[in-house]
Amino acid sequence: MMHDNKALKLALLAVAMFGFGFLLVPLYDVFCDITGLNGKTANRPVAESRVVDEQRLITVEFITYQSSGLRGEFTPSVRQLQVRPGEMHQVDFTINNPSNNDITLRAIPSVSPGRAASHLRKTECFCFQEQPLAGRGEAVMPMRFYVDKDLPADIEVFTLSYTLYDITERASSS
Missing domain, CATH: 1.20.5 (Single alpha-helices involved in coiled-coils or other helix-helix interfaces)
Incomplete structure (x- = not known):
């Protein structure tokens, strides 16, 4: 017992x-x-109310990665951009699918240094939802953003990276 x-x-x-x-x-x-730790950004749009800080210039770098086994190219339209806090910008990301099969993709964003993540305001982003892509297809996916004026003064450069994952199997089983 x-x-x-x-x-x-x-x-x-x-x-x-x-x-x-x-x-x-x-x-x-x-x-x-x-x-805002670990560079995670909110995967939802934010309101566009903002004031532009004409006195400050921030460099935003863009990096793309693809998960292993994902073929094709995933690239930003620019590698870096000079922005003023509060100023709206758009960067397009292009992905192509060299296979004959339709796929579903998911982009996971990350910001470095992590303290900058809570000051990046995305109003539109392909990372907000899954992205279907036809076989032999190509897509241009926009990301609209601004940097919040409260970004710490010691951050003059930050990097926004996206890792693209093939979630076709998971998406088709839902």
């Missing part, structure tokens, strides 16, 4: 540990959204 009680406690502990491990990713995402 005493062994049954220990076995039950161990089983409950194992279930609790599994549950905690399963919840870590969503909890981490919420934590990063709230704090």
Whole structure:
């Protein structure tokens, strides 16, 4: 009887540990959204109310990556841009699909240094939703943004990177 009680406690502990491990990713995402840590940016549009700071110039660099196994090219229209806080800009990202198969893509953004992430305001972005792409197709995906005037003064350059993932299997099973 005493062994049954220990076995039950161990089983409950194992279930609790599994549950905690399963919840870590969503909890981490919420934590990063709230704090802006790890360069995570909000994957939703923001309002466009802003005031342009004519006295300050920020360099925004754009980098693209593709997950392993994803073929084709994923490139920004510019590698860097000089912007004034509050000034609206658009950068187009181009992706092509050299295969004959239709695919579904998801872009995950990241900002470095991470402190700049909460000051990047995207009003339109291909990263807000999944992107279907036909076989042998090409897409130009816009990203409209401005930098918040409250960006810390010591940040004169920051990098916005996107990693593109093929989520075709997951998207088709939903």
